Amino acid sequence: MTAMVRAEGIRVAYNGHPVLDGIDLEVEVGEWVGLIGPNGAGKTTLLRALAGTVPDAGSVTLGGRSVRRLSRREWSRSVALVPQHPTIPAGMRVVDYVLLGRTPHLGYFATEGAEDLAVVRRVLEEMGLVALAARRLDALSGGELQRAVLARALAQGPELLLLDEPTTSLDIGRQQEAMDLVDDLRHAGHTVVSAMHDLTIAGQFPDRLLLLSEGKVVAAGRPVEVLTPQLIERHYGAKVVVTVDTAGGVTVVPDRGLPARDQERGTATPR
Amino acid sequence: MTTPLRASALPPRLLLVALAGLGLAVVAGVAFGAVSLPAGSMLRELLDRLPGISVDSGLGERQAAILWQIRLPRVVLAGLVGGTLAVAGAAYQGVFRNPLADPYLLGVAGGAGLGATIAIVLGASSGVLLPIAAFAGGVVAVAFTYTLGGIGSRRSTNTLILAGVAVAAFFAAVQTYVQQRSSDTVQEVFSWILGRLGTVGWSEVLVVLPFFLITAGVLVAHRRHLDVLAVGEDEAATLGVNVPRVRVVIVLAATLGTAAAVSVTGLIGFVGIVVPHLLRLLVGPSYRRLVVLSMVAGAGFLIVADLLARTVIAPAELPIGVVTAFVGAPFFAVVLRTGGRRAS
Numbered sequence: 001m002t003a004m005v006r007a008e009g010i011r012v013a014y015n016g017h018p019v020l021d022g023i024d025l026e027v028e029v030g031e032w033v034g035l036i037g038p039n040g041a042g043k044t045t046l047l048r049a050l051a052g053t054v055p056d057a058g059s060v061t062l063g064g065r066s067v068r069r070l071s072r073r074e075w076s077r078s079v080a081l082v083p084q085h086p087t088i089p090a091g092m093r094v095v096d097y098v099l100l101g102r103t104p105h106l107g108y109f110a111t112e113g114a115e116d117l118a119v120v121r122r123v124l125e126e127m128g129l130v131a132l133a134a135r136r137l138d139a140l141s142g143g144e145l146q147r148a149v150l151a152r153a154l155a156q157g158p159e160l161l162l163l164d165e166p167t168t169s170l171d172i173g174r175q176q177e178a179m180d181l182v183d184d185l186r187h188a189g190h191t192v193v194s195a196m197h198d199l200t201i202a203g204q205f206p207d208r209l210l211l212l213s214e215g216k217v218v219a220a221g222r223p224v225e226v227l228t229p230q231l232i233e234r235h236y237g238a239k240v241v242v243t244v245d246t247a248g249g250v251t252v253v254p255d256r257g258l259p260a261r262d263q264e265r266g267t268a269t270p271r
Numbered sequence: 272m273t274t275p276l277r278a279s280a281l282p283p284r285l286l287l288v289a290l291a292g293l294g295l296a297v298v299a300g301v302a303f304g305a306v307s308l309p310a311g312s313m314l315r316e317l318l319d320r321l322p323g324i325s326v327d328s329g330l331g332e333r334q335a336a337i338l339w340q341i342r343l344p345r346v347v348l349a350g351l352v353g354g355t356l357a358v359a360g361a362a363y364q365g366v367f368r369n370p371l372a373d374p375y376l377l378g379v380a381g382g383a384g385l386g387a388t389i390a391i392v393l394g395a396s397s398g399v400l401l402p403i404a405a406f407a408g409g410v411v412a413v414a415f416t417y418t419l420g421g422i423g424s425r426r427s428t429n430t431l432i433l434a435g436v437a438v439a440a441f442f443a444a445v446q447t448y449v450q451q452r453s454s455d456t457v458q459e460v461f462s463w464i465l466g467r468l469g470t471v472g473w474s475e476v477l478v479v480l481p482f483f484l485i486t487a488g489v490l491v492a493h494r495r496h497l498d499v500l501a502v503g504e505d506e507a508a509t510l511g512v513n514v515p516r517v518r519v520v521i522v523l524a525a526t527l528g529t530a531a532a533v534s535v536t537g538l539i540g541f542v543g544i545v546v547p548h549l550l551r552l553l554v555g556p557s558y559r560r561l562v563v564l565s566m567v568a569g570a571g572f573l574i575v576a577d578l579l580a581r582t583v584i585a586p587a588e589l590p591i592g593v594v595t596a597f598v599g600a601p602f603f604a605v606v607l608r609t610g611g612r613r614a615s
Contacts, residue, residue, distance in 0.1 A: 020535070053508045076511030077402070083509075089501035091556040096279050103499055104511030109492050117276050124276075133276055156510070 001244065004029040004191050010049050010058040012042075019045045021215035027160075032182070032192040036199060036207035036226070038236050041212040043195035047162045050193060051081040062160060078105035080153035084195075085162040088137050094148050095133040095180070098123060100111055101155025120155050127151040127181070143174035150181065161185065163194035166200060180207050199240075203227050203250025211235060223250045289567040293350070296571040300346040300578045305586055306337055314414040344473045349577040349591075351476065351572035352532040353542055354469075357569020360543025361437050361550075361561050362490050365497035366521050367428045372579045374529040374543035377435040377522070381442030382412025383533040387463050388446050401463075402478060402534035409530035412442050415443035428504075428518075435486045448553070452503060463588030466539040468577050475535045480614060485527030490562050495567035497558035539573070539592045546572055573600075 003026040005204065009096045010023040016216045027033050037041045048059035051065045060067040062078055067220060080101070089097070101123075102116040117261040126129045127147040132140065132154040140148060146166070166182065169177040175198075183205060184193050196202040202209055213217040213235040219226045227250045232240050293399035302310050308330070316328035316338060322537050390401045409453045420434030420468065450460050496517050499507050504514045504544020532539075547561060553559045573591070576598065580589045 005307060048505075051509050053505065059410070071511075072508065072513060073511035077508060079509075081506075081509040083506060087501075087503035092498075092501065093279065093555075095276050096557060099278050100510060101503060103495075106495075111280070111495055112278055117278070121276050155359055188370060 003027065004063055005050065005193070006059075006061045007050060008059045010046065010060070012045050012049060012054055014058050018047065018215050021184065023049075023058075023212075023217055025210065025217075027193060028193055029159075029191055029269075030186060030189055030207040031208065032186045033200045034209045034223075035193065035195045036197075036202050036209055037212035037218075041067070041235075042215045043166075043212055044164055047081060047164050047193065047195055050160070051079055051162055052076075053081075076156060078158055080156040080158035080164040082153045082164060082166060083151055084168055086149045088145065090138055092137050093133070094129060094137060094140070094151075095120065095124070096137050097137055098129075098151045098155050101152040104156060112247045116155075118261045119157065120151075123151045123154045125253075126154065139250060142170055143177060145183070146170060146174065146178055150178075154185070157189065160191045160193070163192065165195055165197055167196075167198060175201065199227060199232070199252040200250070203252060204245070217269060222248070224248060225254055230256075277557060279559055283561045285554065285560070286563065286567070289564055290570075293567050293571040293574075294411055296394050296574040296578075297346055297350070300574040301338060301342045302572055303323070303340060303578060303582055304337075305581075308338060308342075309336055311469070318507060320490055329469045340472065344476050345371075345471055345577065348471050348476050348479065348535070349573045351479050352539065352565040353573025353576075353590050354488075354544075354570035355479070355486055355532045356542040357481050357546035357572070358487065358490055358541060358562060358567040361531045361547035361558070361565040362493075362497065362521050362525040364547060365500060365558055365561075366518055366525075367432060368501065368503070368545075369428075369432065370548070371539075371544070372432070374525065375439075375533075375538070375540075376432060378412035378438035378442060379409040379526060380538050381439040381446065382521040383409035383530065384464060384538065385442045385446040386414075386448070387534075387537070388456075388460050390447050391456050391459050391463065392449060398553035399474075399478075399497065402475070405537075406530050408442070408532035409526075409533055412438050413526050413530070416598060424456060451528050462590060464592075465535040466537040466590055466595075468536055469588055471535065482528050482531035486524050487566060491519065491525035493517065493524075494558045494562040497521070497562070529595055537592065538594055541603075542569055544598045545595075545603045548603065554604060567602070578599045 001232060005027040006027065009026040010020050012016070012020040022094060023046060025262055035046060038041055038196070038206070045054065048054045050060055052060065052072060098120050099112055099116065102112055102119065105116065106112065112246055117183055121130070125135055127150060129144070129147055129151055132144060137145065137148065163182065168179055170178060179201060182192055182194070194206070206223065209223050211226050211231060218235060219231050224244055229240055229242050232238055232252065239257070240252050242257045243251040298310055298313070299315055302308050302313055312329045315326045316335060318324055318328050319326050319328055328335070359374040360372070363374060363376055364370055367376075383405040386404040386406070387401055390404035395401050395404070416431065416435045419438065420431030450457060496512065499512055499513070500517070502510070506513050545583045547565050550564050550568060552562055554564065573595070576594045577591050580591045581597065582596045583589060
């Protein structure tokens with residue numbers, strides 16, 4: 001497989017304080033890479049650098065095209081970002097909101113045509129939102145809203161989908177639903193990079209993980225290679241128990257050091 | 272699965288209703304006053320002026336003069352100013368994502384007030400010098416606000432709004448000082464500040480018209496951008512919008528129109544807030560509807576307000592700014608309460 005996204009030497013500083021300090025990243029077509037790391041590690045900033053909204057962050061190319069050579073509009077036709085806390089315009093209808101995703105495909109003074117409506121219809125069907133198309137955004141449930149935001153991103157027709165903490169504030173059922181949707185999108189040919197704070201979800205869905213800490217990549221590889229108790233303790237300052245299932249999925253839970261937990265693991269030590 | 276998907280464009284039917292309302296306001300504004308003109312004769316007189324049509328209106332020479340030289344320019348100017356203030360208000364509210372934004376937000380009022388006061392103190396209470404001084408003052412104040420608030424930068428829009436507050440306060444202070452130094456002109460200054468349409472003729476209409484056309488054209492062309500900006504600067508940027516540039520263009524267009532309106536009529540408050548908000552309750556938040564409808568409804572609103580200003584205590588006239596606030600504020604409060612209840 002060929003590298004679809006290649007980022008080299010990404011450096012971003014806010015007020016002289018480095019947020020990203022020389023990040024290199026390659027993502028292949030159809031791959032799902034998860035960004036993990038403690039709060040303030042630079043996950044969101046890296047996503048924004050890939051989205052091209054951080055000026056002079058470094059070299060980012062997409063299928064050989066450089067973010068520096070393309071206009072913001074051209075870049076937005078290939079790269080879509082779903083923010084962690086999207087701004088939800090009060091009173092806007094779902095269909096109008098998703099149509100905003102067609103912006104990079106429209107001329108400066110143009111409005112949407114039949115083709116754009118066809119794209120939006122297809123995306124709404126994929127996200128199961130057709131019946132809610134005329135509904136106001138503020139009348140949607142948390143899971144529906146998350147799908148509407150994802151639909152807007154998909155309406156951009158992106159090759160690369162950037163997701164910032166896509167499961168924040170969803171219950172476990174909606175978390176699973178959202179992650180399964182992203183997994184389907186990836187299998188339909190989208191390339192996905194997502195920032196994730198839930199390490200068990202990070203251990204179940206992405207192909208590869210990048211552990212960021214203080215603006216640097218401190219570990220990279222398959223979830224089993226990155227989600228080790230040692231790495232997590234060193235960078236998150238947390239004691240955890242890590243379980244690996246037969247499919248290669250990883251579960252991470254806090255270790256309270258209770259004897260009962262130790263017995264379940266079969267590693268009880270006499271105190 | 273065959274329900275048609277439609278974007279929130281402006282339905283022609285809605286536009287026709289609004290235009291019909293505006294037409295009624297124009298007819299009423301021209302017909303009523305110190306001398307009432309029969310509506311039928313008036314319409315015939317207007318028709319008579321169209322090329323290729325000749326009908327006898329039955330209006331006497333004096334009545335025709337009232338119609339052409341006094342009523343019509345005043346109604347047209349009220350319409351242009353009302354439309355400009357309303358659409359500028361809608362645009363500011365969209366760009367700054369702040370429901371309290373009004374056309375005077377960035378210090379136009381303070382600057383124009385100072386310019387007008389200086390002109391009046393220097394003895395230019397009529398003629399072209401007053402509007403020119405007011406326009407210059409407004410533009411200078413807004414230039415200060417932009418420089419202070421750094422509109423072209425990536426700084427937050429709140430910085431710009433706060434800069435506008437500071438500049439407005441400063442210019443108001445200077446204006447008060449100038450006014451205190453020559454107290455014999457206080458009444459003239461106040462009558463300008465409260466807004467006036469009483470002394471206008473076609474020349475004022477010609478002053479405002481080009482600015483109105485620029486403002487209207489630019490804002491109508493950017494109505495979709497205003498919808499995109501509703502998701503915030505960062506997200507609009509990921510949708511391929513050059514946010515700082517679009518923001519500058521929209522704000523400049525709205526400010527230019529406001530400055531021109533203020534320069535000929537003084538400060539007419541409340542139109543830029545009331546009209547867009549009422550329309551939001553009626554037709555939703557999409558700027559594809561709001562921009563055009565704000566112009567039409569703002570024009571109608573100010574024509575009716577002016578009609579009330581010159582008939583309620585006839586033969587004397589109320590300052591139009593008093594009418595817009597006196598009628599607009601309570602009406603707005605009632606609609607917000609009932610509309611808010613329906614929405615929740």
